[in-house]
Amino acid sequence: MVTFTVNNAPVDLDVDQDKPLLWVLREDLGILGPKYGCGVAQCGACRVLVNGVSVPSCVTFAGDLEGAEVVTIEGLAEPDGTLSVVQQAWIDEQVPQCGFCQPGFIIAATALLASNPNPTDAEIDEEISNICRCGTYPRIRRAIHRAAAALSET
Secondary structure, three states: OOEEEEEEEEEOOOOOOOEEEEHHHHOOOOOOOOOOOOOOOOOOOOOEEEEEEEHHHHHHHHHOOOOEEOOOHHOOOOOHHHHHOHHHHHOOOOOOOOOOOHHHHHHHHHHHHHHHHOHHHOOOOOOOOOOOOOOOHHHHHHHHHHHHHHHOOO
């Protein structure tokens, strides 16, 4: 058994301790925002926040989650549906093309801005290692800067 919280909801599951969080989310909880991309923590499509830290859920295991707070792309919006500042910046900058990788990018950007509220382009490039096959990196940087500016006003 493992007990943790996902998107502010308590979870108590009887799963194998070595089952990747990605599959716990998708198969056991029906949370489909985190995507399977590479399975080896290289692409970033599966990123989620665990205790506020952006982690690849494909190599984070159920047995390591006891008492943890997990947030997926679905959990970033407010309960009333208001999008997070980062999610809104993604829309305003029209970042996605296919959109497959974007939940992982938004999670990574959220974690980055929590630790560095005004990152430079170089810091963004260094911290956000996710892969986008569509090549929307310039729009991603603009969205992160837009979100940083909005967060500094609050």
